Amino acid sequence: MSKILHLREWLTLDEAATHVSSLVEENVSVLDLLWLGAERHLTLSVRIPNPTMAKLCAFKAFDEVPKAEPLRANPDLPWTGELVTLGDSIDGITWVVETSHNPVEVYGVFELLMIGGDAISVEDEYQARRGGPPLEFVSMNGAYIIEPKALLYGELQGGRPFKLMERFEDDSGYYPASRLPSDSELVVRPASINDLVGKLQPPRVEKPLAAKERTTHLNVIGVLLELLRSPRPGRDSEAAIIKEMLENYPDKAGISKRNLETKFAEAKKSLKS
Incomplete structure (x- = not known):
């Protein structure tokens, strides 16, 4: 695998576990990768093979929103949209999500933000792999993905964040998706593996001269x-x-x-x- 790894955009969880094991010379399982992803030690990605609906969004720290004014869309962004307050937090900060009105189709490989239904989907996969019980709770905020190669919106990290959406049965509109798409697959990018291996390897200490x-x-x-x-x-x-x-x-x-x-x-x- 190492000879063609630089050509691969993503690896399956099983392939990633095998590759990490060879790099750190220790047995690393898929369950280990899922746990590391849930704890944000490893950036997990999702491969969405079929187009699904999503709203382009941006993040703003809740404490930075003026309380004297009603919450409104950021005028610097190229659209006007709604504001939703996330119950989850990132690095101890509660974020306000600004979303565009009109959903768009997205597909391909995206990184997970691990702040809503995307985090629940990872936990679902973890429980399924270990034979545990399925999760019964949902995220009302939606599932979030990020396109790492795009421009920067918001202050979270590089790329364009999207909130996945689902259509009402009567086609009257859209509501936030509580999970990642059912036909999607959790994967790992080679760059994320390199970052993880760097964290797992002990710092190199120069030995004193004999x-x-x-x-x-x-x-x-x-x-x-x-x-x-x-x-x-x-x-x-x-x-x-x-x-x-x-x-x-x-x-x-x-x-x-x-x-x-x-x-x-x-x-x-x-x-x-």
């Missing part, structure tokens, strides 16, 4: 200083400098042809980085 390694480093530096104190013609290449170092200090730790060639190469690479 006594022997420290001595070899100091010997190389000391010999180079001695060469600088006694300039002479012919030191016009690394090979010439290494030859002279070997002739003058053959018994010093670290003064070997292989070690000097390696350290010189590492030093040049370090200066360029």
Whole structure:
């Protein structure tokens, strides 16, 4: 899978679990990914194969809405719409959702915001996979998805957020969808996997030099200083400098042809980085 991973826009949950397991060298199950997604450690996505209705929306922190004025649509947005207060919160902030009046068709792969019916759908999948009971509650706010490659609306994150909608049986209008579409599929983007693996791997700590390694480093530096104190013609290449170092200090730790060639190469690479 790794050879074609850069060509894949998304992976199924089973494929993602297998790939993460190989990267972290530890067994990671689909249940683990669903839990990580529910806790917002992993950004889950949904693949909507057939067009479904949604309203373009934007987010505004409830505390930032002037209380002296009635809630109204943001005049900076390219549409006028309704305002709905979310009962859920994001990072401890209750958000006001501004939605457009006219729903549009959406399909493809979208990231989940995990603030309404989309979060319930993830929990539903978790319970189904572990043989648990189905959820009986719904979200009156709707299910939210985000198009990550689009322009920024609101302050939540990059992309265009949408609220999924369902049509009334009598075709008199639309109401917020309580779940993700029944024919949709939870998936994971490769970029989200990379972000997760970065969180799971412990920070790299540079080990202190051992006594022997420290001595070899100091010997190389000391010999180079001695060469600088006694300039002479012919030191016009690394090979010439290494030859002279070997002739003058053959018994010093670290003064070997292989070690000097390696350290010189590492030093040049370090200066360029």
